[in-house]
Amino acid sequence: MAESVPVRCPACRREHAYTAPTFPCACGTPLALPILRGGVPLQIRHRSWDDSWVAMRCPDCGRDDQWPQPELGCDCGAVVRLPVDTRALRAPERRPVPPVRQTGPGPLAAAPRPPFRPVTIRTARDAVTAAAQYLKWLGFAGVRTAGDRSANGIDLRGDGVVAQVDPTTRPTPLRDVETLWLNCLNEDSTGAFFSLAGYAHDARLRADRLGVPLFVMDLTGTPQPVNDAADALIRTGPHATP
Structure with missing residues (x-):
């Protein structure tokens, strides 16, 4: 590995x-x-x-x-x-995933999520697709592209979740984070923000105070949490409190 x-x-x-x-x-x-x-x-x-x-x-x-x-x-x-050592490329060993077994009578414990399969990001549309796949992986059903992004900035909607995706090359500003939070209040939904270039300092601080989950994505399409609200969303999925 x-x-x-x-x-x-x-x-x-x-x-x-x-x-x-x-x-x-x-x-x-x-x-x-x-x-x-x-x-x-x-x-x-x-x-x-x-x-x-x-x-x-x-x-x-x-x-x-x-x-x-x-x-x-x-x-x-x-x-x-991060700088890459191009002279030391090597293939990691495969690790078999052990099956989930029932250890006794009664209901089975919830199976862990399978590994997330990222979507390589080459375009802005790829970034939205990667975020949608991640929300589905977290357990949100019915995730789809929002019809009119220009109306409220929302890129994705699902059952109990709304999300914005910033595929630009500049850190996401405070106003975009506040816009997502207001949409969460109006729709009584959990929110999630995905950014390729990270977040402005004041945007990060406001997200922490408002409990808005923030993720950054690299070009592999793998979101990474950057605040406690995002960590909580990963742990609880659709059961997170908006």
Whole structure:
């Protein structure tokens, strides 16, 4: 499996343990981009799509492909790009998932969620699709694209949930977070915000006070929680309190 490496956020100097996500090659080999130890992480202020991909060759089939540059969402709201050691690409070992067994009489315990299957983000539409898939993975039913985003800023709706997705290259501003919160109040729904470039400092603070779940997404399409409300939403899914 991919190795965990320490990463220090260049914005707030907080240290994190980071493990690169694993994705299958077209031949089926699971691959994880190796992080360059001792490399200098870079805070993303203006995202360039061309600079967000790394050319890698699969060690099993020799296929050359483009892989999303590893990124980390810090608790301070910064999105950090991690340097890749292109000379040390290796395929992680497969780990079988043990089956859930009934240990005695009575109802079975709730089965854990299966691994989330991300949607690689290359366009703004991909970002919305990735967020929709994540909400479905959390357990929300009926997740669909909202009809008229210009009316209230909502990108996704589901049974008891509304969500906004910011696919731009600038940190999400305070006003967008407040707009989502107002929509949650009006619709009596749980909210979730997904951003590619992280959040402005005041937006993060207001989200914490209002209990708005914030997620950042890298180009692999894997959302990461950046506040306590997002952590709670992951734990409880549709049972979270709006």
